Amino acid sequence: MRLGVLDVGSNTVHLLVVDAHRGAHPTPMHDDGSLLRLSEHVGPDGKLSKAGEKALLTAVQRAKQQAADQRCEDLLAFVTSALREADNGAAVLRRVREQTGVDLQVLTGEDEARLTFLAVRRWFGWSAGRLLVLDIGGGSLELASGLDEEPDVALSLPLGAGRMTRHYLPRAERGGRPDLAALDKLRQHAEEMLAPAGAKLRAAGPPDCVVATSKTFRTLARLAGAAPYGAGLRVSRELTATGLAQVIGFVSRIESAALAELQGVSAQRAHQVPAGAVVAQAAMRAVDVPFVRICPWALREGVILRRLDQLEGA
Numbered sequence: 404m405r406l407g408v409l410d411v412g413s414n415t416v417h418l419l420v421v422d423a424h425r426g427a428h429p430t431p432m433h434d435d436g437s438l439l440r441l442s443e444h445v446g447p448d449g450k451l452s453k454a455g456e457k458a459l460l461t462a463v464q465r466a467k468q469q470a471a472d473q474r475c476e477d478l479l480a481f482v483t484s485a486l487r488e489a490d491n492g493a494a495v496l497r498r499v500r501e502q503t504g505v506d507l508q509v510l511t512g513e514d515e516a517r518l519t520f521l522a523v524r525r526w527f528g529w530s531a532g533r534l535l536v537l538d539i540g541g542g543s544l545e546l547a548s549g550l551d552e553e554p555d556v557a558l559s560l561p562l563g564a565g566r567m568t569r570h571y572l573p574r575a576e577r578g579g580r581p582d583l584a585a586l587d588k589l590r591q592h593a594e595e596m597l598a599p600a601g602a603k604l605r606a607a608g609p610p611d612c613v614v615a616t617s618k619t620f621r622t623l624a625r626l627a628g629a630a631p632y633g634a635g636l637r638v639s640r641e642l643t644a645t646g647l648a649q650v651i652g653f654v655s656r657i658e659s660a661a662l663a664e665l666q667g668v669s670a671q672r673a674h675q676v677p678a679g680a681v682v683a684q685a686a687m688r689a690v691d692v693p694f695v696r697i698c699p700w701a702l703r704e705g706v707i708l709r710r711l712d713q714l715e716g717a
Contacts, residue, residue, distance in 0.1 A: 407475035413541030484542030512559020516545035518705030532611025541565035564679030593685035601689030619679035625667030
């Protein structure tokens with residue numbers, strides 16, 4: 404069957420269309436995203452602005468039309484931290500449903516961690532043993548550990564690359580060079596937030612395979628010398644603690660406008676790379692791992708796989 408997955412995140416609204424059935428590899432047929440940065444439209448009052456809501460409505464309507472053009476039999480639509488945390492999020496989602504007919508489901512942070520873990524498990528298989536999965540989004544950081552398809556531990560922390568950039572690195576957000584003192588404050592904050600999570604994950608048992616997903620980790624791995632996306636999904640990619648430290652040393656001393664010109668760096672997200680790198684380093688230190696393997700599958704693929712499992716069960 405042909406499935407569409409609409410992912411409304413803190414940075415982008417992303418539509419992925421696949422041909423899939425249970426037991427088969429989902430084959431991508433259409434992939435399109437639009438940059439909204441919804442989290443930046445949430446004001447000091449905690450509410451999504453009218454401009455943000457209008458942009459969201461336009462993006463959802465566009466994605467719905469694309470899904471229809473692609474002859475999707477089902478459209479799975481969900482939202483993550485930006486709307487999950489907005490004080491008027493429920494009202495906005497209701498208006499989106501009324502005006503577009505698309506029912507956006509709210510995923511909790513733990514839901515995100517579990518679904519991403521499922522995608523990573525299916526990608527690497529049972530031979531990977533106990534998995535530890537790290538995923539840095541725009542608004543939150545997800546961590547999960549387990550031996551099966553359902554993790555024993557699933558955690559979510561408000562340490563997303565976009566969120567930390569807004570809170571600590573406004574100079575980078577404007578295209579400039581990150582403030583080193585602010586980077587150090589971010590590092591301390593991330594380490595304090597991650598300390599109890601790291602203890603819980605280590606108590607769950609030593610991992611056989613540590614995996615990272617998300618645009619942030621893929622960008623960091625590319626800057627550290629991993630193969631480009633064009634080399635194919637199945638090319639092995641890793642990010643070492645040493646390589647990450649070198650990347651941090653580089654991105655903390657360059658303007659984000661210049662960073663955006665490098666291969667492997669999204670121009671729209673270049674300003675978030677320094678914060679994402681610091682959070683990645685803090686996460687790897689919290690779980691005491693020397694390197695992570697990069698997985699091309701993440702939350703969207705997890706949503707697809709869970710849906711296929713449900714259809715088979717029905």
